[in-house]
Amino acid sequence: MSERDGVARLTRIAPAGTDRDPMAATRHLGGSRSNSTAPRTRSLDAATSAVRHAIELPSGVAQLTPRSAAVERAARELRQVMGRFATGVTVVTTEHRGQVHGMTANAFLSVSLRPPLVLVSLGRSRMSELLPRAGRYGISVLASDQEHFAAHFAGRSISPIAPEFEHRDGLPLLSGALAHVGCRIVDVHSAGDHVLWIGEVSHMHHRDGDPLLFYGGRFGGLAAAGEGDGG
Numbered sequence: 001m002s003e004r005d006g007v008a009r010l011t012r013i014a015p016a017g018t019d020r021d022p023m024a025a026t027r028h029l030g031g032s033r034s035n036s037t038a039p040r041t042r043s044l045d046a047a048t049s050a051v052r053h054a055i056e057l058p059s060g061v062a063q064l065t066p067r068s069a070a071v072e073r074a075a076r077e078l079r080q081v082m083g084r085f086a087t088g089v090t091v092v093t094t095e096h097r098g099q100v101h102g103m104t105a106n107a108f109l110s111v112s113l114r115p116p117l118v119l120v121s122l123g124r125s126r127m128s129e130l131l132p133r134a135g136r137y138g139i140s141v142l143a144s145d146q147e148h149f150a151a152h153f154a155g156r157s158i159s160p161i162a163p164e165f166e167h168r169d170g171l172p173l174l175s176g177a178l179a180h181v182g183c184r185i186v187d188v189h190s191a192g193d194h195v196l197w198i199g200e201v202s203h204m205h206h207r208d209g210d211p212l213l214f215y216g217g218r219f220g221g222l223a224a225a226g227e228g229d230g231g
């Protein structure tokens with residue numbers, strides 16, 4: 001398979017749940033947990049098993065009860081509030097059966113320096129199905145000229161693009177990114193409708209350059225951030 005072939009088959013690949021792998025059921029994540037007081041810290045096996053047995057909630061506004069409408073209102077407000085927290089933008093990558101899958105994520109943070117741990121928080125996604133099988137993920141911190149990748153890996157591509165990856169320590173990482181982190185999953189925490197994937201860093205690299213930023217639901221750069229009215 002040429003590198004191009006790999007790129008053509010990578011990412012935004014088959015719709016979730018279309019393969020015959022029994023783990024495909026893991027797409028029903030988080031929001032389906034009924035007991036919010038359940039332990040938050042689990043082993044990878046326990047957490048993925050919980051994910052596997054989760055029940056899918058009905059969707060659609062018509063089915064919302066008054067209480068869940070309030071929950072939805074609070075969720076929308078929290079999204080807006082958290083949108084005031086400016087972040088960088090990353091693409092999480094992993095490889096399964098020779099196929100690269102990428103997903104845009106800004107819920108990425110450093111957890112510990114000794115040992116070196118990072119975390120990414122993922123909701124219901126194809127990536128969340130793949131990670132228990134891959135056991136590893138890569139993080140590419142996007143540069144200001146990589147906004148099209150952020151859209152692409154969030155499923156919002158307008159025109160087809162062909163991202164290029166470099167493999168480091170057996171993990172695919174997006175070429176041209178400002179920083180790369182490769183890690184092995186060492187802990188998984190179920191948290192509401194998301195799962196926290198903690199990874200021990202096995203590879204890292206960075207370069208100088210301008211970051212892509214995300215604020216108030218929009219992409220920007222450091223220059224744009226400095227041009228505001230300060231209010």
Ligand SMILES: Cc1cc2nc3c(=O)[nH]c(=O)nc-3n(C[C@H](O)[C@H](O)[C@H](O)COP(=O)(O)O)c2cc1C
Nearest residue numbers: 103104105106107121122123125126127154155214
């Ligand atoms: C700027 C930006 C940041 C995002 N951050 C996250 C995130 O941290 N966690 C998450 O679960 N989804 C996040 N998303 C949404 C996912 O990228 C999106 O749901 C994606 O389609 C999931 O891909 P997958 O299901 O193919 O793995 C973000 C989207 C954007 C545009």
